[in-house]
Amino acid sequence: MLQLLWFLLISPQLVLSPNQEGPFLQQIKHSFDDPDGALSNWNNRYDNPFTGSVYLVDLSNTNIAGPFPTLLCNFQNLFFISLFNNSINSSLPEEISICVNLQHLNLAQNLLVDIPMSFGRFPKLDVLSLVGNLFNGTIPSLLGNISTLKQLKLSYNPFTPNQIPPELGNLTHLKVLSFTQCNLVGQIPDSLGMLQSLLDFGLAINNLHGPIPKSITNLSSVVQIEFFNNSLSGGFSVGISNLKALRRLDASMNDWNGMIPDEFCGLSLEYIVKSPNLYVMRLFQNRLTRELPKELGVNSPLESFDVSKNQFFGNVPTNLCAKGSLQELYLISNLFTRLIPESLCYCSSLIMVGMMGNQLSGEVPPAFWGLPHVYQLALAGNLFSGEISTMIQGASSLYVLLISENRLIENIPDEIGLLENLVEFSASNNQLTRPLPASLMNLTRLTMLNLASNELYGKIPAEIGSLPMLSYLDL
Numbered sequence: 228m229l230q231l232l233w234f235l236l237i238s239p240q241l242v243l244s245p246n247q248e249g250p251f252l253q254q255i256k257h258s259f260d261d262p263d264g265a266l267s268n269w270n271n272r273y274d275n276p277f278t279g280s281v282y283l284v285d286l287s288n289t290n291i292a293g294p295f296p297t298l299l300c301n302f303q304n305l306f307f308i309s310l311f312n313n314s315i316n317s318s319l320p321e322e323i324s325i326c327v328n329l330q331h332l333n334l335a336q337n338l339l340v341d342i343p344m345s346f347g348r349f350p351k352l353d354v355l356s357l358v359g360n361l362f363n364g365t366i367p368s369l370l371g372n373i374s375t376l377k378q379l380k381l382s383y384n385p386f387t388p389n390q391i392p393p394e395l396g397n398l399t400h401l402k403v404l405s406f407t408q409c410n411l412v413g414q415i416p417d418s419l420g421m422l423q424s425l426l427d428f429g430l431a432i433n434n435l436h437g438p439i440p441k442s443i444t445n446l447s448s449v450v451q452i453e454f455f456n457n458s459l460s461g462g463f464s465v466g467i468s469n470l471k472a473l474r475r476l477d478a479s480m481n482d483w484n485g486m487i488p489d490e491f492c493g494l495s496l497e498y499i500v501k502s503p504n505l506y507v508m509r510l511f512q513n514r515l516t517r518e519l520p521k522e523l524g525v526n527s528p529l530e531s532f533d534v535s536k537n538q539f540f541g542n543v544p545t546n547l548c549a550k551g552s553l554q555e556l557y558l559i560s561n562l563f564t565r566l567i568p569e570s571l572c573y574c575s576s577l578i579m580v581g582m583m584g585n586q587l588s589g590e591v592p593p594a595f596w597g598l599p600h601v602y603q604l605a606l607a608g609n610l611f612s613g614e615i616s617t618m619i620q621g622a623s624s625l626y627v628l629l630i631s632e633n634r635l636i637e638n639i640p641d642e643i644g645l646l647e648n649l650v651e652f653s654a655s656n657n658q659l660t661r662p663l664p665a666s667l668m669n670l671t672r673l674t675m676l677n678l679a680s681n682e683l684y685g686k687i688p689a690e691i692g693s694l695p696m697l698s699y700l701d702l
């Protein structure tokens with residue numbers, strides 16, 4: 228669909244006649260392979276009398292193919308180009324920088340291969356997105372020369388292994404830096420601490436190693452830090468953190484080990500405890516070992532908290548849902564002990580609960596079985612004792628219930644038959660006794676039922692064979 232827009236310019240001396248700009252349109256049109264005919268009505272456009280000039284070219288999602296048309300830069304007033312999601316190929320021309328008025332250049336999701344040196348010379352560029360191309364060189368340091376940049380997005384390109392150019396620290400107006408999966412190696416340069424305006428800081432899925440530089444604590448505006456899946460290590464201790472705006476921290480899948488120092492990623496645990504904005508905290512799959520402070524969540528409107536696959540020990544912090552917003556709680560494969568805190572029974576916002584593979588013990592509090600929005604309740608591989616509460620009937624959203632390998636006793640309550648959304652139910656390796664409740668036959672969506680290695684007795688209800696979706700049954 229054609230989205231070439233014409234804008235009337237107020238200032239007469241800038242007006243170009245259609246005769247001046249029209250012929251370029253023809254040439255540009257012919258430079259593309261256009262199987263869907265997206266550019267077919269360009270003719271009509273430029274034949275119409277008008278007095279304006281081309282200001283903005285948006286040809287996103289039009290399935291056009293071919294090299295970047297340098298001729299576009301003959302439109303003197305062009306400030307916006309989006310060729311998002313096409314098949315623009317080859318390398319970008321050096322002459323692209325003659326687009327001197329360009330403020331917004333979105334070439335994401337194409338087939339481009341090189342970033343020309345002339346990129347350092349755009350005098351007004353504000354937004355540059357080259358996400359999802361085939362750029363295979365290195366990230367040029369001269370991007371640090373585009374001092375007007377507010378968004379620099381290079382994610383998902385097969386760059387040759389390369390370091391983050393320290394010069395990018397000069398981009399003091401930058402708000403968004405997205406370098407996910409850019410084949411980055413080496414350390415995060417100190418200079419990035421100078422990005423005082425940065426809101427969104429994305430370096431996930433690279434091979435960065437070493438500590439996060441102290442200077443990062445100077446990023447007082449930063450809202451989102453995505454550093455997952457690197458080899459970052461070490462901690463550091465600086466004064467109380469300055470990251471007051473931080474809402475989302477994902478440092479999962481790195482190489483942090485040992486104690487989280489009291490200062491971690493520029494965040495003192497002390498600070499996290501008090502943070503008024505933090506709503507996502509993900510540290511899964513590191514090698515962290517310590518007790519979590521019980522105040523965690525007292526002030527933070529946590530929605531997602533994931534520390535799975537570490538060696539955290541001690542109590543599950545009691546205040547994780549103090550603000551009533553917690554939806555995802557993942558503590559899987561750690562060394563947590565003792566009881567599930569009673570306070571979590573009032574956490575009706577919970578959707579996902581993963582506590583498998585710890586040493587939690589005692590009775591699961593009755594009301595915890597019945598949280599109304601919990602979709603997945605995974606308590607397997609702990610030391611839980613006591614009964615499955617009849618309060619489970621309140622868990623009307625439950626889809627997956629995994630409670631194998633505990634020490635649960637007595638019967639599976641009849642109320643289980645009311646959980647009409649249940650698809651997977653595994654309670655093997657417990658000490659459950661008594662006959663199976665007939666109500667199980669009401670679970671018509673069940674695909675997996677594993678009750679092996681218990682002390683159940685009585686008749687196996689014949690109807691079990693008629694559960695329509697059941698594909699795995701182990702009694």
Ligand SMILES: *[C@@H]1O[C@H](CO)[C@@H](O)[C@H](O)[C@H]1NC(C)=O
Nearest residue numbers: 287288289290291312313336
């Ligand atoms: C990309 O463009 C094609 C049309 O050429 C469209 O079908 C597809 O949905 C677009 N993809 C995205 C992510 O917008």
Ligand SMILES: *[C@@H]1O[C@H](CO)[C@@H](O)[C@H](O)[C@H]1NC(C)=O
Nearest residue numbers: 259260292293294314316317
């Ligand atoms: C770029 O795309 C055009 C149009 O489909 C095609 O003719 C040309 O061979 C492609 N060039 C490269 C280097 O792939």
Ligand SMILES: *[C@@H]1O[C@H](CO)[C@@H](O)[C@H](O)[C@H]1NC(C)=O
Nearest residue numbers: 345346347348349350369372
């Ligand atoms: C850096 O930017 C300035 C001003 O836009 C420009 O004059 C200069 O040529 C650029 N330097 C490089 C190396 O691109």
Ligand SMILES: *[C@@H]1O[C@H](CO)[C@@H](O)[C@H](O)[C@H]1NC(C)=O
Nearest residue numbers: 340341361362363364365387
């Ligand atoms: C990048 O890809 C292009 C096109 O496939 C190729 O000609 C060039 O040698 C590659 N450059 C590097 C540094 O791999």
Ligand SMILES: *[C@@H]1O[C@H](CO)[C@@H](O)[C@H](O)[C@H]1NC(C)=O
Nearest residue numbers: 371372393394395396397418
């Ligand atoms: C940009 O940053 C580099 C290294 O951080 C520095 O050496 C250089 O002088 C800076 N350039 C400008 C124009 O500020």
Ligand SMILES: *[C@@H]1O[C@H](CO)[C@@H](O)[C@H](O)[C@H]1NC(C)=O
Nearest residue numbers: 431432433434455456457480
């Ligand atoms: C982690 O990053 C590596 C590349 O650095 C990639 O191969 C792997 O698929 C990523 N894993 C995840 C879970 O994202």
Ligand SMILES: *[C@@H]1O[C@H](CO)[C@@H](O)[C@H](O)[C@H]1NC(C)=O
Nearest residue numbers: 420440441442443444445465
């Ligand atoms: C933070 O910024 C201030 C001033 O901008 C500077 O003096 C200080 O050294 C920076 N801190 C770090 C750890 O880089």
Ligand SMILES: *[C@@H]1O[C@H](CO)[C@@H](O)[C@H](O)[C@H]1NC(C)=O
Nearest residue numbers: 641644645665666667668669
């Ligand atoms: C099965 O469900 C029906 C209707 O939802 C209900 O009337 C019946 O009592 C249930 N059977 C058992 C055994 O729970």
